[in-house]
Amino acid sequence: MNEDNITESINDFLENNDAENETIIRMDDDTELFINNTDEEEEDEENGAGYVMQPPFKKTGNKIKIYALTGLLSIFTIIVIGLFLDKGKTPGPILSGKQRIEMKDVFKLRPSKNPVYWFDSGEDGTVIQVSQKGDIELFNIISKEVKIVASMQDLMKGNNKINLGFELSKDTHYLIIPTFSKTVFRHSKIQNYVVFDCKAKKYLDFKNELNNISNIEFSPSSDKIAYVKNNNMYYLNLKTGKSVQITNDGSKNIFNGISDWVYEEEVLMSSKAFWWSPDGKYLGFIKFNDTNVPEYEIPVYLDNNLDGISYNAWKSIKYPKPGFPNPDVNVYIYDTTKETRKKNNLKKVVYEKDYEFQPDNLVILQVLWATEDSKNLLIRTSNRVQDTARLFSVNIPHEIETESDITKEKGTFIATFLKEDDHDDDGWLTRTESIYFVPPNGYIEIMEDKNGYEHINYYPDIYDEKSMFLTSGEWEVDSISGIDKNNKIIYYISTEEGSMQKHLYKVNLNGQRNIKMTPPVSEIEEQKEIINSFGENLSETGVFSASFSPGFNFYLLNYDGPNIPYQKILSTQDSYDDFHIDLSNNELLEKALSNYDIPKFHRFEIPINDYTVNALAIYPPDFDENSPKKYPVLFHPYGGPNSQMATYNYQFDFDSVLASDPEHPMIVVIVDGRGTALKGRKFRVSVAKQLGKLEAEDQIKAAQYLQKLPYVDEDKFAIWGWSYGGYLTSKVVEANSGVFKVAMAVAPVIDWKFYDTLYTERYMKTLKDNIEGYKQSAINNVEGFKNVDFLLVHGTGDGKIHFQNSALLVSKLTLKGVNNYTVQFYTDNDHSMVFGNAYSQLMNLLTEFLHEHLFKEKKN
DSSP: OOHHHHHHHHHHHHHSOOGGGSSOEEEOTTSOEEEOOSOOSSOOSSOOOOOOOOOSEEEETTEEEEOOOOOHHHHHHHHHHHHHSOTTSOOOOSSOSSBOOOGGGTTTTSOOOOOOOBOOSSSTTEEEEEOTTSOEEEEETTTOOEEEEEOHHHHGGGTOOOTTOEEEOTTSSEEEEEEEEEEOSTTOEEEEEEEEETTTTEEEOOTTTTSSEEEEEEOTTSSEEEEEETTEEEEEETTTTEEEEOOOOOSSSEEESBOOHHHHHHTSSSSBOEEEOTTSSEEEEEEEEOTTSOEEEEEEEEOTTSOEEEEEEEEEEEOOOTTSOOOEEEEEEEETTOTTOHHHHEEEEEEOTTTOOOGGGOEEEEEEEOSSSSSEEEEEEEOTTSSEEEEEEEEOOSSOOSHHHHOSSTTEEEEEEEEEEEOSSSOOOSOSSOEEEETTTEEEEEEEOTTSOEEEEEESSTTOOOOEESOOSSSOEEEEEEEETTTTEEEEEEOTTOTTOBEEEEEETTSOOOEEOOSOHHHHHHOOOOSOOTTOOOTTOOBEEEEEOTTSSEEEEEEOOSSSOEEEEEESSGGGTTOEEEEEOOHHHHHHHTTBOOOEEEEEEEEETTEEEEEEEEEOTTOOTTSSOOEEEEEOOOOOTTOOOOSSOOOOSHHHHHHHOSSSOOEEEEEEOTTOSSSOHHHHHTTTTOTTHHHHHHHHHHHHHHHTSTTEEEEEEEEEEETHHHHHHHHHHHHTOSSOSEEEEESOOSOGGGSOHHHHHHHHOOTTTOHHHHHHHSOOOOGGGGGSEEEEEEETTOSSSOTHHHHHHHHHHHHTTOOSEEEEEETTOOTTOOGGGHHHHHHHHHHHHHHHHTSSOOOO
16 A cells, blocks of 8 residues: 555545444344445545454453454554654654644544444354454454364465454354455445355355355355345355346346445445345345436546647546436345246335325335344335335245235235324424334334424334334434344334433333433543543543444443543343443553643534523633633534434544644534534424525524624634535525625535436426426525635535536636635545545645634734
8 A cells, every 4th residue: 555545545534534434334233244344435445444353352351351452543643643744853752741632633632432232142142253363263252262263274274364454254164254345335345255154264266256246245144145246136155156137137237136326325324235134045136227216427537647639538426417317216026945937036116006006106114023033024115205115025935835825916015004103294204214223013103203303203013004102202312222022022222311412212112211321430430531521521521332242132332422531341130239341441551641631622602592402612722711812713513404413422522623723723513504404394494495594693693693602703614524524615605694704515406406406306306396406505696705805615526515516606707797705626536525635635625724714814
């Protein structure tokens, strides 16, 4: 990996600085474990920096020692320090004396996070890990027993390394190991795979059958592998070595079992679009037909050596925009138990008449096997604008003798209508994936109650609309952490303590005994005030997440702030009352922070009319509200529908660096206005059909509220944002309020006609039905741009928010004679700006632009 590639990878990590992205894993509860050591976000396409994981647990006598996983983060931390140091100088101690946070320190001040990979081995509390020797092993946290699944010595016989991850079958018989990986879109890759037989201790010879694979997954029965190759669906029988091609129409327009671009980005949030039945007999998958979806062509100016090419190339993406066709989508089900009856094995799902959405008005939101075998497949669909959802069930007979036993329509399964959900406002369905199977034949759904707050609704019988809400109140359920079917307990994360916090709770399926599980009592007593929050008691405040062992006797608890993050493994059982493992306390991070003058963080609410908005302010380390000193203020919104930025998470990032600058100190403020998440439906959908209007009003009113504070320089307010935040920044400038004097927009939407359908029409409805709303939501009146110093940044290769947006804005500014703006484009860069050192240069550009324009003296 050369220095340019290292820099690109570093920049990528700086851009995607959410802790959940540090190590990406996929865990399928009833099938297998896939450990993937490459970043699934916009990563360096040419070089994935792999690593050999070190065990979080090691048996030594009667004690368990905890080892941090030394992964990409650790490697990159070392590299980052080197790259940001001035070349030619001899670096002194990295952490010496009290110092202010700079960009080079951001990695050093990120917490370590050790993933725990629970594995269902029959003995609860078993995890899978890679030993220091490189062996893949199972380790039980109670018995401390170690079972080697595959030794590094055997794995290396085929000259293969597990630095790109591996997938282990449920019966531990087989391993799938990627040997090559190339990123396609945000969540998709093309990879080559080999299969290792752990019992025979050898690689199976499938020639090149598993090369150029888009998605791959073991069956729950461990004897088959489903995969997508060249947009066709296959499965491989590991016992016979026979590969079966399920579809043969895959092409640039037809996607079988793999998402097209818009579904990957906006609905499934994954490229995988196939699902094994729990017993491994059937495969359900979606076929995407993009034949009628227009192509968007993105120019490519540079070759692999960053040299220009005489005639630029073009990169084409099937990209539906408002007013144009969406992909046609259909669900198919394949029976893998009858390889001799290929013709009849594949069945299309058709929806019960009178309840189906027409093809041009259909979105498939979720496909879920709601069964412990293969009897029932749930399909959740919506109309094109995603304000009405319909739930269907496909009942699959196990013994099919004639077509009439399957359906009245030859060659298909009928999906029976179960229920419909809609609202009488102009809003949208908050979640695309909202349903979770509850054995033996029920499900829970996170949905809005009659008061508009998202809660857990339990349906004991799939075929009965009778249900009961297990939770209630003016707060919302954020996610489901686990469903303990044996004890009939739902574990979930919610905002009961406040919409900026997330705590772990449990509730019985009868709706009784709603119990808060965080923070652990020991942590309430041990918490130190490391992060200055103006005297606020942080001991019982926090953002938590959890993952449970298969038997639900143990769980990994992640504390993500506001104080120093930690990880513990705890037990749900009274018999293990004193059991805990301190997996990560981030003691080194705590020690490192003691060498810095760190900024001060304050979470609060700002009253606006009859509602409040959440806010996070980051103050300079030496801030004193009683001092006569007045500070400039920088707003940094995102503000998109269902998003959230003002939280109690631990964070040191670009905003912290700006607030810490001793020569140019400022207060950085994040405001989550109307439209953002976890404050109820009324607050959330108020922006429907008029994106940008209310969000901009809230940023302006929040700024006017802060202007009245005695330590704020009311004449020095700036605003910046990226993506939707860039759009919101531009809408604030368009409003011409006079509050903000400097604005910086990175990769903004300028007109919603230019963005994709499944996002835009969810919030704006169709262009035909809301043409005036689209006009008002676009940046049209540029008079306000004459009154700010404006910076516009965009990558020419942005496949998400196309460069045409910024090109249009520049044209509008030019036509109206606006001159006080600066434009910076980055050649061939996508939405994350990680190519060719762009991100580092961008951070410098934003910083210098603020220093030059926000801190300039007022003219007399």
